[in-house]
Amino acid sequence: MAERYPLPALDGLPADIRDMMLKVQEKSGFVPNVFLKLARRPAEFRAFFAYHDALMLKEGNLSKAEREMIVVATSAANQCLYCVVAHGALLRIFEKK
Incomplete structure (x- = not known):
């Protein structure tokens, strides 16, 4: 699927989405591919994270x-x-706090 729907580059994303991705990267050390895939559709990305x-x-x-x-x-x-x-993995992190 990655070949058919390539992951977008962070610098090619709308500014608000890029900022969200950079915050995720700061916290976890990477940007999950599922977030990058979802970012190909900015309106859906924003709706998902608002719900989250x-x-x-x-x-x-x-x-x-x-x-x-x-x-x-x-x-x-x-x-x-x-x-x-x-x-x-997130659960293990939160349980330690």
Whole structure:
């Protein structure tokens, strides 16, 4: 799929999306390819992250680790190994805090 839909270069992305990617890169040390693929459609990228932020970053009764645990369980139920691994890593980070 990478050949058919090449990953966009960061410098070719809209400024707001590029800034978001650079923040992700600062935090994790890399930009996940799934984010780069989604950035090929800027409106969908923005909508996805608005939804993500509403679920994962707003104050509430669940800790970040508990929220990530739900994402890992959902990813497993959806049989998405990529998501299980990625969110499992985040879960381990949040559990240490």
